[in-house]
Amino acid sequence: MKKAHAAANKRKRILPGFGLSLGVTLVYVSAIVVIPLSMVFIWTASLGAEGIWKVFTDARVLKSLQLTVTTSFAAALINAGFGVLIAWVLARYTFHGKKILDALIDLPFALPTAVAGIALTTLYSPNGWIGQFLHIKVAYTPIGIILALIFIGIPFVIRTVQPVIEGLQQEVEEAAAILGATRRQTFFHVLLPALFPAVMTGFSLAFARALGEYGSVVFIAGNIPFKTEITPLMIMSKLEQYDYHGAAAIACLMLLLSFFILLLIHGIQWYVERKKQVYVR
Known part of the structure; x- marks a missing residue:
């Protein structure tokens, strides 16, 4: 019963x-x-153990993987900082042209990445509209790769953080000001702990998106072996040579490394959340 x-x-x-x-x-x-x-x-x-090891230890593959991870991490880190600032402006201020700016944020989602790559290369090449006035070379360098990855990753941070900022009660900031906290103290001790999970989520999304990006990077990178050759291009080169097993091996290596890095990021986020809950209790 x-x-x-x-x-x-x-x-x-x-x-x-x-x-x-x-x-x-x-x-x-x-x-x-x-x-x-x-x-x-x-x-x-x-491929077997010997074939997998040969692909995994290839100097060209390892160099492209190092370049892909470092540039993706740098672009995601920059997006995390400026993304919070842009999200704050869109959430807290009212100004003329705000809707236009808000719509432009989503443009990288809709724009074909190859078009973005061609546009960035045209602008930042040594003879480009912007590149000719710069004292450093942007196109065909890792700097150009980071620039392209920033372009395609910035919406992820803004769209993740913006709703959280809109949900924050301004009374909390006013209470902190009444208690004598400066604006810097209010941001780092009151607002940032509430925004941190969303910032980490946006950072993870931008980083993951940058790792697999091909279209916007392949034009501005220049694809110089051991210098500006990214891992997705290595995979495409293997496919064009009908080496499907080699392409799969490189993709597997990239997948495992990406999963480990993202798992580490989420672990840090979980640890911070747990420490915050213990502190509140």
């Missing part, structure tokens, strides 16, 4: 259609994410 009663209560707690919804979800995620990713590992495993 008790078992029947417990089973009835359990059925009541589950939303109607849960079984069907869960089944559709698992099938969809498997078809779109799990199966394609598993094929990358299957193709890589077909």
Whole structure:
């Protein structure tokens, strides 16, 4: 009797259609994410241990991977700083042209990345409209790669942080000011702890997006081996040579490294959240 009663209560707690919804979800995620990713590992495993090690230790591949990770991290870090500033302006101030600026933020989402790459190369090449006035070379250098990655990653930070800023109560800032806190103290001790999870999320999204970017980078990078050659270009080169196993191996290495870095970032975010909860208690 008790078992029947417990089973009835359990059925009541589950939303109607849960079984069907869960089944559709698992099938969809498997078809779109799990199966394609598993094929990358299957193709890589077909090379054997010696072949995988040869691809993983190739100097050109390692140099491209180092360049991809460092430029992606630098671009995401810059976006995290300026993204918070832009999100603050859009959330807290009213000015003429605000809607236009707000719409421009989403432009990198809609603009083909190849078009962005061509435009940036035209502007920042040594003879470009902007590049000719600069004392440093931007196009065909890691600086140009970072610039392209900033362009495609900035919306992720702004759109993640902006709703959180809009949800912050200004009374908290006023209370901090009444208690004698300076604006800097209010930002770092009152606002930043509330914004930190959203900033980390935006940073992670921008970083992940930059790791796999190809279209906007391939033009402005110059693709010089051991200097400005990114890992996605290495994968495309392998595919053009019909070396599908080698391309899968490079993609697998990049996937594992990206997963580890993102896991580390989320671990830091979880640790900060836990410390904050302990402090509040």
